[in-house]
Amino acid sequence: MTLEKAKPRTRIQKQNIAAIMDAALEVFSTNGFRGSTLDQIAQAAGISKPNLLYYFNSKQAIHIALLSELLGIWLAPLREINPEGDAQAELMAYIRRKLELSRNFPRESRLFANEIVQGAPRMEVFLQNDLKHLVDEQAKVILNWMDDGKLALLDPYHLIFSIWAMTQHYADFDAQIRMVRADQITDSHDGAEEFVQSIFQKILAP
Amino acid sequence: MTLEKAKPRTRIQKQNIAAIMDAALEVFSTNGFRGSTLDQIAQAAGISKPNLLYYFNSKQAIHIALLSELLGIWLAPLREINPEGDAQAELMAYIRRKLELSRNFPRESRLFANEIVQGAPRMEVFLQNDLKHLVDEQAKVILNWMDDGKLALLDPYHLIFSIWAMTQHYADFDAQIRMVRADQITDSHDGAEEFVQSIFQKILAP
DNA sequence: GTCTATAAAATGATAGAC
Protein backbone atom coordinates (compact mmCIF):
# COMPACT_ATOMS: atom_id res chain seq x y z
CA MET A 1 0.00 0.00 0.00
CA THR A 2 2.84 2.36 0.81
CA LEU A 3 4.92 1.53 -2.21
CA GLU A 4 7.69 3.90 -3.18
CA LYS A 5 7.40 3.73 -6.95
CA ALA A 6 10.03 6.44 -7.25
CA LYS A 7 12.93 4.35 -5.97
CA PRO A 8 12.29 0.64 -6.13
CA ARG A 9 14.78 -1.11 -3.92
CA THR A 10 14.85 -4.82 -4.46
CA ARG A 11 15.90 -6.57 -7.64
CA ILE A 12 12.54 -8.32 -7.83
CA GLN A 13 10.68 -5.03 -7.65
CA LYS A 14 12.71 -3.59 -10.49
CA GLN A 15 12.14 -6.73 -12.52
CA ASN A 16 8.39 -6.74 -11.95
CA ILE A 17 7.97 -3.05 -12.64
CA ALA A 18 9.96 -3.40 -15.85
CA ALA A 19 7.83 -6.39 -16.89
CA ILE A 20 4.65 -4.43 -16.15
CA MET A 21 5.83 -1.41 -18.12
CA ASP A 22 6.68 -3.57 -21.11
CA ALA A 23 3.38 -5.44 -20.90
CA ALA A 24 1.48 -2.18 -20.54
CA LEU A 25 3.23 -0.76 -23.60
CA GLU A 26 2.30 -3.84 -25.61
CA VAL A 27 -1.34 -3.83 -24.51
CA PHE A 28 -2.07 -0.09 -24.44
CA SER A 29 -0.39 0.53 -27.81
CA THR A 30 -2.51 -2.19 -29.39
CA ASN A 31 -5.87 -1.50 -27.77
CA GLY A 32 -5.82 2.05 -26.48
CA PHE A 33 -6.51 2.95 -22.85
CA ARG A 34 -10.17 1.98 -22.61
CA GLY A 35 -9.74 -1.02 -24.86
CA SER A 36 -7.09 -2.51 -22.59
CA THR A 37 -7.81 -4.58 -19.49
CA LEU A 38 -5.83 -5.29 -16.34
CA ASP A 39 -6.18 -8.99 -17.15
CA GLN A 40 -4.35 -8.51 -20.45
CA ILE A 41 -1.57 -6.52 -18.85
CA ALA A 42 -1.17 -8.92 -15.93
CA GLN A 43 -1.01 -11.91 -18.26
CA ALA A 44 1.49 -10.22 -20.57
CA ALA A 45 3.61 -9.33 -17.56
CA GLY A 46 3.38 -12.85 -16.18
CA ILE A 47 1.93 -11.87 -12.82
CA SER A 48 -1.47 -12.00 -11.17
CA LYS A 49 -3.93 -9.15 -11.35
CA PRO A 50 -3.87 -8.38 -7.61
CA ASN A 51 -0.11 -8.36 -7.76
CA LEU A 52 -0.24 -5.95 -10.67
CA LEU A 53 -2.37 -3.68 -8.51
CA TYR A 54 0.12 -4.01 -5.72
CA TYR A 55 2.70 -2.22 -7.86
CA PHE A 56 0.33 0.29 -9.40
CA ASN A 57 -2.81 1.34 -7.61
CA SER A 58 -5.00 1.59 -10.69
CA LYS A 59 -5.17 1.17 -14.43
CA GLN A 60 -4.82 4.93 -14.79
CA ALA A 61 -1.65 4.85 -12.69
CA ILE A 62 -0.03 2.31 -15.02
CA HIS A 63 -0.97 4.36 -18.04
CA ILE A 64 0.35 7.60 -16.58
CA ALA A 65 3.60 5.96 -15.49
CA LEU A 66 4.07 4.55 -18.98
CA LEU A 67 3.39 7.83 -20.76
CA SER A 68 5.65 9.73 -18.39
CA GLU A 69 8.46 7.29 -18.92
CA LEU A 70 8.22 7.62 -22.70
CA LEU A 71 7.70 11.34 -23.11
CA GLY A 72 11.43 11.93 -23.05
CA ILE A 73 12.09 9.49 -25.87
CA TRP A 74 9.34 11.10 -27.86
CA LEU A 75 10.70 14.64 -27.50
CA ALA A 76 14.38 13.83 -27.90
CA PRO A 77 14.69 13.96 -31.71
CA LEU A 78 13.19 17.44 -31.93
CA ARG A 79 15.13 18.64 -28.90
CA GLU A 80 18.43 17.59 -30.45
CA ILE A 81 18.19 19.99 -33.38
CA ASN A 82 21.22 22.27 -33.07
CA PRO A 83 20.60 25.94 -33.98
CA GLU A 84 24.33 26.38 -34.57
CA GLY A 85 24.51 23.54 -37.09
CA ASP A 86 23.94 23.49 -40.82
CA ALA A 87 20.24 24.03 -41.55
CA GLN A 88 19.64 21.27 -44.08
CA ALA A 89 21.92 18.80 -42.34
CA GLU A 90 20.22 19.41 -38.99
CA LEU A 91 16.74 18.89 -40.37
CA MET A 92 17.76 15.82 -42.35
CA ALA A 93 19.32 14.43 -39.17
CA TYR A 94 16.08 15.16 -37.33
CA ILE A 95 14.15 13.26 -39.98
CA ARG A 96 16.59 10.37 -39.70
CA ARG A 97 16.14 10.22 -35.94
CA LYS A 98 12.36 10.21 -36.34
CA LEU A 99 12.52 7.41 -38.91
CA GLU A 100 14.74 5.37 -36.62
CA LEU A 101 12.31 5.85 -33.76
CA SER A 102 9.42 4.82 -35.98
CA ARG A 103 11.23 1.67 -37.05
CA ASN A 104 12.75 0.69 -33.71
CA PHE A 105 9.96 1.80 -31.37
CA PRO A 106 6.68 1.35 -33.26
CA ARG A 107 4.76 0.44 -30.10
CA GLU A 108 5.73 3.71 -28.47
CA SER A 109 4.63 5.56 -31.58
CA ARG A 110 1.26 3.78 -31.61
CA LEU A 111 0.78 4.39 -27.90
CA PHE A 112 0.89 8.13 -28.52
CA ALA A 113 -1.05 7.81 -31.79
CA ASN A 114 -3.88 6.07 -29.96
CA GLU A 115 -4.00 8.83 -27.38
CA ILE A 116 -3.95 11.68 -29.87
CA VAL A 117 -6.44 10.20 -32.35
CA GLN A 118 -8.86 9.89 -29.44
CA GLY A 119 -8.48 13.56 -28.56
CA ALA A 120 -5.53 13.26 -26.17
CA PRO A 121 -7.69 13.53 -23.02
CA ARG A 122 -4.82 12.24 -20.85
CA MET A 123 -2.05 14.28 -22.51
CA GLU A 124 -3.43 17.81 -22.63
CA VAL A 125 -1.02 19.25 -20.12
CA PHE A 126 2.00 17.71 -21.80
CA LEU A 127 0.97 18.77 -25.31
CA GLN A 128 0.04 22.30 -24.32
CA ASN A 129 3.20 22.84 -22.28
CA ASP A 130 6.29 20.75 -23.02
CA LEU A 131 5.60 19.90 -26.64
CA LYS A 132 4.18 23.31 -27.52
CA HIS A 133 7.15 25.19 -26.08
CA LEU A 134 9.65 22.94 -27.80
CA VAL A 135 7.90 23.27 -31.15
CA ASP A 136 7.64 27.05 -30.80
CA GLU A 137 11.34 27.20 -30.01
CA GLN A 138 12.44 25.04 -32.94
CA ALA A 139 10.03 26.80 -35.30
CA LYS A 140 11.94 29.99 -34.55
CA VAL A 141 15.24 28.29 -35.29
CA ILE A 142 13.87 27.06 -38.61
CA LEU A 143 12.50 30.51 -39.40
CA ASN A 144 15.93 32.04 -38.81
CA TRP A 145 17.50 29.53 -41.14
CA MET A 146 14.95 30.46 -43.79
CA ASP A 147 15.63 34.16 -43.32
CA ASP A 148 19.30 33.42 -43.89
CA GLY A 149 18.46 31.66 -47.16
CA LYS A 150 19.59 28.26 -45.92
CA LEU A 151 16.20 26.62 -46.52
CA ALA A 152 13.20 26.91 -48.83
CA LEU A 153 10.64 29.38 -47.53
CA LEU A 154 7.97 27.30 -45.81
CA ASP A 155 5.69 27.56 -42.80
CA PRO A 156 7.92 26.06 -40.08
CA TYR A 157 4.97 24.58 -38.17
CA HIS A 158 3.59 22.81 -41.20
CA LEU A 159 7.10 21.64 -42.00
CA ILE A 160 7.40 20.05 -38.57
CA PHE A 161 3.91 18.51 -38.84
CA SER A 162 4.77 17.09 -42.25
CA ILE A 163 7.88 15.45 -40.80
CA TRP A 164 5.77 13.93 -38.03
CA ALA A 165 3.17 12.74 -40.52
CA MET A 166 5.63 11.15 -42.93
CA THR A 167 7.87 9.49 -40.36
CA GLN A 168 5.24 8.24 -37.92
CA HIS A 169 2.91 6.95 -40.62
CA TYR A 170 4.99 3.81 -41.13
CA ALA A 171 4.69 2.84 -37.46
CA ASP A 172 1.15 4.03 -36.74
CA PHE A 173 -0.48 2.69 -39.90
CA ASP A 174 1.77 -0.33 -40.21
CA ALA A 175 -1.21 -2.70 -40.38
CA GLN A 176 -2.59 -0.94 -43.43
CA ILE A 177 0.73 -0.84 -45.26
CA ARG A 178 1.41 -4.50 -44.54
CA MET A 179 -2.02 -5.55 -45.78
CA VAL A 180 -1.85 -3.42 -48.91
CA ARG A 181 1.62 -4.72 -49.75
CA ALA A 182 1.23 -8.24 -48.37
CA ASP A 183 2.58 -9.84 -51.56
CA GLN A 184 5.46 -7.42 -52.06
CA ILE A 185 7.18 -6.70 -48.76
CA THR A 186 7.54 -8.18 -45.31
CA ASP A 187 8.51 -5.05 -43.41
CA SER A 188 6.30 -2.01 -43.91
CA HIS A 189 9.35 0.23 -43.41
CA ASP A 190 11.09 -1.23 -46.48
CA GLY A 191 12.21 1.65 -48.66
CA ALA A 192 10.58 4.17 -46.36
CA GLU A 193 13.78 5.77 -45.09
CA GLU A 194 15.16 6.37 -48.57
CA PHE A 195 11.86 7.69 -49.86
CA VAL A 196 11.18 10.09 -47.01
CA GLN A 197 14.72 11.41 -46.99
CA SER A 198 14.77 11.96 -50.74
CA ILE A 199 11.52 13.93 -50.79
CA PHE A 200 12.54 16.09 -47.85
CA GLN A 201 15.79 16.88 -49.60
CA LYS A 202 13.70 18.29 -52.43
CA ILE A 203 11.38 20.12 -50.05
CA LEU A 204 14.10 21.75 -47.97
CA ALA A 205 16.42 22.97 -50.73
CA PRO A 206 16.21 26.78 -51.02
CA MET B 1 -36.27 -9.19 -34.32
CA THR B 2 -36.82 -9.78 -38.01
CA LEU B 3 -35.72 -6.36 -39.10
CA GLU B 4 -34.88 -5.78 -42.72
CA LYS B 5 -31.96 -3.42 -42.36
CA ALA B 6 -31.42 -3.47 -46.10
CA LYS B 7 -34.62 -1.63 -46.98
CA PRO B 8 -36.05 0.37 -44.11
CA ARG B 9 -39.64 1.20 -44.88
CA THR B 10 -41.10 3.81 -42.56
CA ARG B 11 -39.89 7.37 -42.22
CA ILE B 12 -39.29 6.83 -38.53
CA GLN B 13 -37.05 3.86 -39.22
CA LYS B 14 -34.95 5.84 -41.64
CA GLN B 15 -34.72 8.67 -39.16
CA ASN B 16 -33.66 6.43 -36.30
CA ILE B 17 -31.13 4.50 -38.33
CA ALA B 18 -29.63 7.75 -39.58
CA ALA B 19 -29.46 9.06 -36.02
CA ILE B 20 -27.80 5.85 -34.85
CA MET B 21 -25.24 5.93 -37.67
CA ASP B 22 -24.34 9.53 -36.88
CA ALA B 23 -24.12 8.82 -33.15
CA ALA B 24 -22.02 5.72 -33.81
CA LEU B 25 -19.66 7.72 -36.00
CA GLU B 26 -19.27 10.33 -33.29
CA VAL B 27 -18.67 7.80 -30.52
CA PHE B 28 -16.58 5.19 -32.36
CA SER B 29 -14.34 7.82 -33.99
CA THR B 30 -13.62 9.35 -30.58
CA ASN B 31 -13.21 6.22 -28.48
CA GLY B 32 -12.45 3.32 -30.81
CA PHE B 33 -14.55 0.16 -30.90
CA ARG B 34 -13.76 -1.27 -27.49
CA GLY B 35 -13.67 2.14 -25.86
CA SER B 36 -17.21 2.91 -26.98
CA THR B 37 -20.34 1.79 -25.13
CA LEU B 38 -23.90 1.19 -26.25
CA ASP B 39 -24.98 3.68 -23.61
CA GLN B 40 -22.92 6.42 -25.24
CA ILE B 41 -24.27 5.64 -28.69
CA ALA B 42 -27.88 5.37 -27.51
CA GLN B 43 -27.63 8.68 -25.67
CA ALA B 44 -25.99 10.43 -28.63
CA ALA B 45 -28.73 9.06 -30.89
CA GLY B 46 -31.45 10.14 -28.46
CA ILE B 47 -32.96 6.69 -28.03
CA SER B 48 -32.93 3.98 -25.36
CA LYS B 49 -30.39 1.19 -25.31
CA PRO B 50 -32.95 -1.60 -25.94
CA ASN B 51 -34.32 0.39 -28.83
CA LEU B 52 -30.82 0.78 -30.23
CA LEU B 53 -30.53 -3.00 -30.10
CA TYR B 54 -33.84 -3.34 -31.85
CA TYR B 55 -32.33 -1.71 -34.93
CA PHE B 56 -28.94 -3.40 -34.70
CA ASN B 57 -28.56 -6.72 -33.00
CA SER B 58 -25.18 -6.03 -31.44
CA LYS B 59 -22.43 -3.48 -30.95
CA GLN B 60 -20.42 -5.28 -33.64
CA ALA B 61 -23.35 -4.96 -36.05
CA ILE B 62 -23.45 -1.19 -35.61
CA HIS B 63 -19.73 -0.92 -36.16
CA ILE B 64 -19.76 -3.09 -39.27
CA ALA B 65 -22.72 -1.20 -40.73
CA LEU B 66 -20.91 2.08 -40.13
CA LEU B 67 -17.63 0.97 -41.67
CA SER B 68 -19.41 -0.53 -44.67
CA GLU B 69 -21.35 2.66 -45.26
CA LEU B 70 -18.17 4.73 -45.23
CA LEU B 71 -15.78 2.55 -47.18
CA GLY B 72 -17.01 4.03 -50.45
CA ILE B 73 -16.30 7.59 -49.34
CA TRP B 74 -12.87 6.51 -48.22
CA LEU B 75 -11.91 4.91 -51.53
CA ALA B 76 -13.49 7.47 -53.84
CA PRO B 77 -10.59 9.96 -54.11
CA LEU B 78 -8.09 7.31 -55.16
CA ARG B 79 -10.60 5.65 -57.48
CA GLU B 80 -11.22 8.91 -59.32
CA ILE B 81 -7.67 9.24 -60.63
CA ASN B 82 -7.96 9.19 -64.40
CA PRO B 83 -5.18 7.31 -66.25
CA GLU B 84 -5.99 9.29 -69.40
CA GLY B 85 -5.53 12.66 -67.69
CA ASP B 86 -2.43 14.78 -67.16
CA ALA B 87 -0.15 13.07 -64.63
CA GLN B 88 0.68 16.01 -62.37
CA ALA B 89 -2.81 17.49 -62.59
CA GLU B 90 -4.43 14.15 -61.71
CA LEU B 91 -2.24 13.59 -58.68
CA MET B 92 -2.66 17.18 -57.47
CA ALA B 93 -6.42 16.76 -57.86
CA TYR B 94 -6.19 13.53 -55.84
CA ILE B 95 -4.33 15.37 -53.10
CA ARG B 96 -6.94 18.11 -53.15
CA ARG B 97 -9.76 15.58 -52.77
CA LYS B 98 -7.96 13.94 -49.84
CA LEU B 99 -7.43 17.31 -48.15
CA GLU B 100 -11.11 18.18 -48.59
CA LEU B 101 -12.11 14.85 -47.07
CA SER B 102 -9.78 15.43 -44.14
CA ARG B 103 -11.24 18.88 -43.53
CA ASN B 104 -14.89 18.06 -44.12
CA PHE B 105 -15.05 14.53 -42.71
CA PRO B 106 -12.52 14.36 -39.87
CA ARG B 107 -14.66 11.91 -37.86
CA GLU B 108 -14.69 9.45 -40.72
CA SER B 109 -10.91 9.79 -41.00
CA ARG B 110 -10.45 9.16 -37.29
CA LEU B 111 -12.82 6.21 -37.36
CA PHE B 112 -10.50 4.46 -39.82
CA ALA B 113 -7.38 5.76 -38.08
CA ASN B 114 -8.54 4.19 -34.81
CA GLU B 115 -9.09 0.87 -36.51
CA ILE B 116 -5.77 0.82 -38.33
CA VAL B 117 -3.62 2.01 -35.44
CA GLN B 118 -5.06 -0.87 -33.42
CA GLY B 119 -4.06 -3.37 -36.09
CA ALA B 120 -7.24 -3.25 -38.20
CA PRO B 121 -8.67 -6.51 -36.77
CA ARG B 122 -12.11 -5.70 -38.20
CA MET B 123 -10.92 -4.44 -41.58
CA GLU B 124 -8.51 -7.12 -42.77
CA VAL B 125 -10.70 -8.35 -45.60
CA PHE B 126 -11.34 -4.86 -46.90
CA LEU B 127 -7.70 -3.78 -46.72
CA GLN B 128 -6.34 -6.95 -48.27
CA ASN B 129 -8.89 -6.98 -51.08
CA ASP B 130 -10.60 -3.73 -52.13
CA LEU B 131 -7.93 -1.29 -50.99
CA LYS B 132 -5.00 -3.45 -52.05
CA HIS B 133 -6.33 -3.98 -55.56
CA LEU B 134 -7.14 -0.31 -56.03
CA VAL B 135 -3.69 0.74 -54.82
CA ASP B 136 -1.97 -1.83 -57.03
CA GLU B 137 -3.96 -0.56 -59.99
CA GLN B 138 -3.22 3.10 -59.42
CA ALA B 139 0.43 2.38 -58.63
CA LYS B 140 0.70 0.97 -62.15
CA VAL B 141 -0.88 4.09 -63.59
CA ILE B 142 1.60 6.25 -61.70
CA LEU B 143 4.49 4.04 -62.82
CA ASN B 144 3.44 4.47 -66.45
CA TRP B 145 3.37 8.21 -66.03
CA MET B 146 6.88 8.09 -64.59
CA ASP B 147 8.11 5.93 -67.47
CA ASP B 148 6.71 8.58 -69.83
CA GLY B 149 8.70 11.25 -68.01
CA LYS B 150 5.61 13.03 -66.73
CA LEU B 151 6.58 12.70 -63.07
CA ALA B 152 9.68 12.50 -60.91
CA LEU B 153 10.92 8.94 -60.52
CA LEU B 154 9.62 7.73 -57.18
CA ASP B 155 8.33 4.52 -55.63
CA PRO B 156 4.60 4.80 -56.45
CA TYR B 157 3.54 2.97 -53.27
CA HIS B 158 5.55 5.26 -51.02
CA LEU B 159 4.19 8.20 -52.98
CA ILE B 160 0.62 7.10 -52.24
CA PHE B 161 1.45 6.44 -48.58
CA SER B 162 3.04 9.88 -48.28
CA ILE B 163 -0.12 11.47 -49.66
CA TRP B 164 -2.20 9.55 -47.12
CA ALA B 165 0.17 10.52 -44.31
CA MET B 166 0.25 14.22 -45.15
CA THR B 167 -3.44 14.69 -45.85
CA GLN B 168 -4.92 12.56 -43.08
CA HIS B 169 -2.55 13.86 -40.42
CA TYR B 170 -4.55 17.08 -40.02
CA ALA B 171 -7.74 15.15 -39.24
CA ASP B 172 -6.31 12.23 -37.28
CA PHE B 173 -3.91 14.22 -35.12
CA ASP B 174 -6.06 17.32 -34.92
CA ALA B 175 -5.94 17.33 -31.12
CA GLN B 176 -2.16 17.56 -31.11
CA ILE B 177 -2.03 20.30 -33.72
CA ARG B 178 -4.67 22.34 -31.93
CA MET B 179 -2.88 22.04 -28.59
CA VAL B 180 0.54 22.87 -30.01
CA ARG B 181 -0.83 25.90 -31.85
CA ALA B 182 -3.49 26.89 -29.33
CA ASP B 183 -2.37 30.53 -29.30
CA GLN B 184 -1.90 30.88 -33.05
CA ILE B 185 -4.76 29.21 -34.89
CA THR B 186 -8.31 28.07 -34.27
CA ASP B 187 -8.60 25.50 -37.06
CA SER B 188 -5.83 22.92 -37.28
CA HIS B 189 -6.30 22.82 -41.06
CA ASP B 190 -5.33 26.50 -41.42
CA GLY B 191 -2.67 26.74 -44.08
CA ALA B 192 -2.54 22.98 -44.47
CA GLU B 193 -3.98 22.84 -47.98
CA GLU B 194 -1.55 25.40 -49.35
CA PHE B 195 1.42 23.79 -47.64
CA VAL B 196 0.68 20.23 -48.69
CA GLN B 197 -0.07 21.21 -52.25
CA SER B 198 3.07 23.30 -52.57
CA ILE B 199 5.38 20.56 -51.33
CA PHE B 200 3.79 17.91 -53.55
CA GLN B 201 4.25 20.19 -56.52
CA LYS B 202 7.97 20.12 -55.75
CA ILE B 203 7.95 16.37 -55.18
CA LEU B 204 6.09 15.44 -58.34
CA ALA B 205 7.92 17.64 -60.86
CA PRO B 206 10.11 15.46 -63.11
C1' DG C 1 5.15 -9.83 -2.16
C1' DT C 2 1.93 -12.93 -3.85
C1' DC C 3 -2.18 -15.43 -3.72
C1' DT C 4 -7.51 -16.70 -3.38
C1' DA C 5 -11.76 -14.86 -2.88
C1' DT C 6 -14.87 -11.47 -3.61
C1' DA C 7 -17.04 -7.03 -3.83
C1' DA C 8 -18.86 -3.26 -6.79
C1' DA C 9 -19.62 -1.25 -10.93
C1' DA C 10 -20.04 -1.11 -15.90
C1' DT C 11 -21.54 -3.14 -19.99
C1' DG C 12 -23.65 -6.08 -23.69
C1' DA C 13 -27.72 -8.22 -24.46
C1' DT C 14 -32.58 -10.24 -23.64
C1' DA C 15 -37.54 -10.77 -21.89
C1' DG C 16 -41.79 -9.31 -21.98
C1' DA C 17 -45.38 -5.57 -21.21
C1' DC C 18 -47.60 -2.00 -23.77
Place this chain on the structure above:
DNA sequence: GTCTATCATTTTATAGAC
Protein backbone atom coordinates in the same frame (compact mmCIF):
# COMPACT_ATOMS: atom_id res chain seq x y z
C1' DG D 1 -41.46 0.27 -32.02
C1' DT D 2 -40.40 1.56 -27.55
C1' DC D 3 -40.09 0.94 -22.78
C1' DT D 4 -38.90 -1.11 -17.91
C1' DA D 5 -36.74 -4.63 -15.75
C1' DT D 6 -33.29 -7.75 -15.54
C1' DC D 7 -29.69 -11.14 -16.61
C1' DA D 8 -24.91 -12.58 -17.58
C1' DT D 9 -20.45 -11.27 -18.13
C1' DT D 10 -16.56 -8.50 -17.85
C1' DT D 11 -13.75 -5.57 -15.49
C1' DT D 12 -11.73 -2.62 -11.87
C1' DA D 13 -10.43 -2.84 -7.43
C1' DT D 14 -10.12 -4.49 -2.45
C1' DA D 15 -9.80 -7.78 1.67
C1' DG D 16 -7.33 -10.76 3.99
C1' DA D 17 -4.61 -15.24 4.40
C1' DC D 18 0.04 -16.83 3.87
